[in-house]
Amino acid sequence: MSMAATSHEMAAAPVPRAASLAAQVGAAERRHLWRMLALLAPSVLFTAFFFVVPLALFMFRSVDNPEVSGYLPQTAAVMQAWSGKGEPDEAAFAALAADLRAIRDTPALGLIGRRLNYALPGFRGLLTKTARRLPAADDGATKAAFLAIDEKWRDPAIWGVLHQQSGRLTSFYLLTALDLEKSPEGEIRRVAPEQRIFIDLYGRTLTVSLGVTALCLLIGYPVAAVMSRAGPRAASWMLMLVLVPFWTSLLVRSTAWVILLQNEGLVNKSLIALGLIDQPLALIFNRAGVFIAMVHVLLPYAILPIYSVMKGISGNHLRAAASLGAPPLRVFRTVYLPLTLPGLAAGGTLVFVLSVGFYVTPALVGGPGDQMIGYFIAYFTNSAVNWGLASALGALLLLVVAAIYLALGKLVGFDRLRVR
Amino acid sequence: MKTSKAILAIGLAFAGLAVQPATAQSLTVSNQGGQPGEVQRKTVFEPFTAETGIKINIDTFNQELARIRTQVETGNLVWDAISLNPINEAAGCEEGLLEKIDWSKYVDAKAFDAVGACGAPYLASPGTLVYDSDKLSGDAAPKSWADFWNVAKFPGKRALMYQPDQTVEIALMADGVAPSDVVKVLTGPGGLDRAFRKLAEIKPHVKWWKSGDESMQLLLTGEVSMGYGWLGRVNAANASNNRKLRIVWDAGYTNALIYFGVMKGSPRKDAAVRLIAYQLSAPAQARYMEQLGNPPANSDANALLSEARRAALPDPKARNGMMQAGPTYINFWLDNGDAIRQRFATFVAQ
Numbered sequence: 001m002s003m004a005a006t007s008h009e010m011a012a013a014p015v016p017r018a019a020s021l022a023a024q025v026g027a028a029e030r031r032h033l034w035r036m037l038a039l040l041a042p043s044v045l046f047t048a049f050f051f052v053v054p055l056a057l058f059m060f061r062s063v064d065n066p067e068v069s070g071y072l073p074q075t076a077a078v079m080q081a082w083s084g085k086g087e088p089d090e091a092a093f094a095a096l097a098a099d100l101r102a103i104r105d106t107p108a109l110g111l112i113g114r115r116l117n118y119a120l121p122g123f124r125g126l127l128t129k130t131a132r133r134l135p136a137a138d139d140g141a142t143k144a145a146f147l148a149i150d151e152k153w154r155d156p157a158i159w160g161v162l163h164q165q166s167g168r169l170t171s172f173y174l175l176t177a178l179d180l181e182k183s184p185e186g187e188i189r190r191v192a193p194e195q196r197i198f199i200d201l202y203g204r205t206l207t208v209s210l211g212v213t214a215l216c217l218l219i220g221y222p223v224a225a226v227m228s229r230a231g232p233r234a235a236s237w238m239l240m241l242v243l244v245p246f247w248t249s250l251l252v253r254s255t256a257w258v259i260l261l262q263n264e265g266l267v268n269k270s271l272i273a274l275g276l277i278d279q280p281l282a283l284i285f286n287r288a289g290v291f292i293a294m295v296h297v298l299l300p301y302a303i304l305p306i307y308s309v310m311k312g313i314s315g316n317h318l319r320a321a322a323s324l325g326a327p328p329l330r331v332f333r334t335v336y337l338p339l340t341l342p343g344l345a346a347g348g349t350l351v352f353v354l355s356v357g358f359y360v361t362p363a364l365v366g367g368p369g370d371q372m373i374g375y376f377i378a379y380f381t382n383s384a385v386n387w388g389l390a391s392a393l394g395a396l397l398l399l400v401v402a403a404i405y406l407a408l409g410k411l412v413g414f415d416r417l418r419v420r
Numbered sequence: 421m422k423t424s425k426a427i428l429a430i431g432l433a434f435a436g437l438a439v440q441p442a443t444a445q446s447l448t449v450s451n452q453g454g455q456p457g458e459v460q461r462k463t464v465f466e467p468f469t470a471e472t473g474i475k476i477n478i479d480t481f482n483q484e485l486a487r488i489r490t491q492v493e494t495g496n497l498v499w500d501a502i503s504l505n506p507i508n509e510a511a512g513c514e515e516g517l518l519e520k521i522d523w524s525k526y527v528d529a530k531a532f533d534a535v536g537a538c539g540a541p542y543l544a545s546p547g548t549l550v551y552d553s554d555k556l557s558g559d560a561a562p563k564s565w566a567d568f569w570n571v572a573k574f575p576g577k578r579a580l581m582y583q584p585d586q587t588v589e590i591a592l593m594a595d596g597v598a599p600s601d602v603v604k605v606l607t608g609p610g611g612l613d614r615a616f617r618k619l620a621e622i623k624p625h626v627k628w629w630k631s632g633d634e635s636m637q638l639l640l641t642g643e644v645s646m647g648y649g650w651l652g653r654v655n656a657a658n659a660s661n662n663r664k665l666r667i668v669w670d671a672g673y674t675n676a677l678i679y680f681g682v683m684k685g686s687p688r689k690d691a692a693v694r695l696i697a698y699q700l701s702a703p704a705q706a707r708y709m710e711q712l713g714n715p716p717a718n719s720d721a722n723a724l725l726s727e728a729r730r731a732a733l734p735d736p737k738a739r740n741g742m743m744q745a746g747p748t749y750i751n752f753w754l755d756n757g758d759a760i761r762q763r764f765a766t767f768v769a770q
Contacts, residue, residue, distance in 0.1 A: 111515055111516075114511075121759040195759065195762055197762055264643075368765070368769050369768070369769040382485075386758070
């Protein structure tokens with residue numbers, strides 16, 4: 001900035017007319033800039049309003065914890081001050097009794113019950129039962145009254161949950177998304193073996209996505225190569241063939257695979273009729289089905305970027321290499337492949353990022369061992385209505401994908417990952 | 421909370437554009453859709469409109485509680501009345517998503533098995549052991565859930581639902597628990613572990629289905645030799661494909677009441693209650709169930725059914741049905757449902 005200003009003054013001093021010219025150019029550039037900004041504004045505002053803001057709000061839900069402090073304010077205050085060790089005193093029971101009386105017979109009781117039940121199954125029932133049977137007024141023996149309603153109120157796990165979940169923010173959902181939990185004493189530990197699910201799901205999601213990406217690139221590369229060297233008529237026909245499935249609904253394509261690949265489907269029937277197999281092959285409702293359907297759905301996303309890069313490679317490079325005596329394989333390895341690498345990187349990134357979020361296709365053509373993390377994010381969002389956990393799972397997925405993108409960017413250079 | 425509500429409101433406003441707004445003389449109801457929804461429109465909604473002049477717009481709802489919650493929390497109601505399974509009826513009622521209604525003012529409560537604090541049951545949906553009698557007959561046909569588990573004597577894959585509620589109940593029946601004792605055993609100590617142990621025996625031979633359509637597809641294409649399926653789906657599959665799927669009522673079955681409830685804050689609550697009460701009346705129930713083939717929720721409607729239809733229903737005196745109702749059962753699933761579903765997903769994937 002200061003450099004520009006100095007050179008501007010130096011230029012301005014000897015020739016006054018140049019100054020007005022520079023000012024005119026500057027003004028024109030500013031006008032141009034404003035025009036560009038005005039043109040960009042709708043898309044920027046749209047993205048901010050409909051993408052960035054909702055995304056940030058939803059991510060915040062993974063640590064947001066309004067329920068306990070909102071519905072059980074007195075208990076939350078007592079629990080915040082409590083050490084979390086031993087049995088809580090009469091004051092804690094009295095605070096909880098006062099809170100429960102205030103929300104008895106209102107939906108708030110159901111909502112706080114649902115929230116605490118996430119942390120400890122059975123908490124909802126205990127709370128409902130206690131609120132229903134609680135005496136109308138305190139007589140200084142609230143603790144005894146609670147224990148008379150249910151002995152579970154002696155359980156340190158119950159009070160551990162209340163103590164840990166009484167803050168305005170919570171690590172509960174993020175820990176759950178990593179198959180971790182806090183013990184009543186506050187130590188972080190793994191959850192019981194039969195409840196461990198999410199780490200496996202992340203592993204499966206990444207394995208399937210990487211497999212699909214590799215297959216898409218392997219199948220897409222030769223297709224793109226042939227397309228880029230075909231005559232204009234043939235190339236446009238081939239492009240059409242790539243694009244038709246691209247424009248077809250994902251649901252239709254996935255269901256079509258179910259019909260083709262099932263035991264009595266076209267593929268198995270033909271193979272049996274040809275005498276190649278006696279028993280139908282298991283092609284669907286397993287990992288094979290997921291790969292077949294996902295590769296089919298995502299193939300255009302790999303072919304198109306590779307094709308556009310290949311289109312720009314001049315045949316002269318290859319002819320030059322050949323005229324210098326390189327055999328075809330060498331031409332491919334040292335000239336063609338490095339030149340097409342940006343297309344491969346762009347197509348691969350696109351396919352990988354899209355497949356990480358897949359859930360409709362694996363749900364339709366996969367078995368129970370093939371469901372990806374997206375299926376559970378949808379489940380916790382729509383059916384279980386556990387939005388905190390859904391957003392924690394989503395946030396972690398975003399983090400994993402961002403980490404992979406950064407690692408890949410460092411490896412091959414960010415400019416190559418861009419889709420042209 | 422407030423800002424996210426605003427976001428939801430915007431989202432819903434866009435979603436709402438797709439659905440016709442309900443006017444004073446119309447109601448928007450949401451049911452399970454498909455062929456059963458079509459029968460409901462013809463036998464209940466259209467006669468109701470003819471009688472009262474109140475038009476009915478129909479939308480579909482697949483028991484995603486979030487869709488009710490977002491509408492109620494933002495005050496942007498798209499629906500007036502909705503079809504609910506027993507667990508969602510109880511959860512929605514407890515969390516203030518549904519209007520509390522004293523149904524005994526509108527119907528004879530004695531004729532119903534379990535009227536909810538918010539919703540009223542309008543049909544019973546039994547989940548049963550079903551097989552294709554064109555493929556299995558005589559000794560090759562299963563007679564009990566124990567046979568279903570016996571892969572040595574009855575080879576082939578089996579179809580079960582990819583969802584623990586109803587499936588753990590079936591596993592207990594296969595382990596020798598009488599249908600009437602299933603709730604007691606399941607909610608008692610060790611009941612759930614027992615069910616999972618039993619499921620582990622058959623897991624390698626199971627194809628898990630995720631939708632009612634899929635459950636029938638697996639049977640019709642011969643992908644499985646027998647399966648767990650809902651009565652309504654079996655009837656529809658037999659009627660539209662001219663097939664002979666057969667239900668083994670004697671094996672024991674689950675039986676869920678399906679409810680209709682009114683969305684909290686619906687400005688057309690009175691009309692919605694009127695529709696639901698109409699739907700529960702014995703003549704409407706009989707018309708509806710005669711075509712659908714499910715047991716009516718209103719027991720007075722049994723007498724109005726045709727002889728053939730009554731013969732195809734489970735014998736209520738046989739007491740082979742395990743009712744998915746009652747506070748013990750509902751509270752068990754409300755308290756433990758999330759944890760069990762997580763355990764189930766892990767179990768099935770391993």
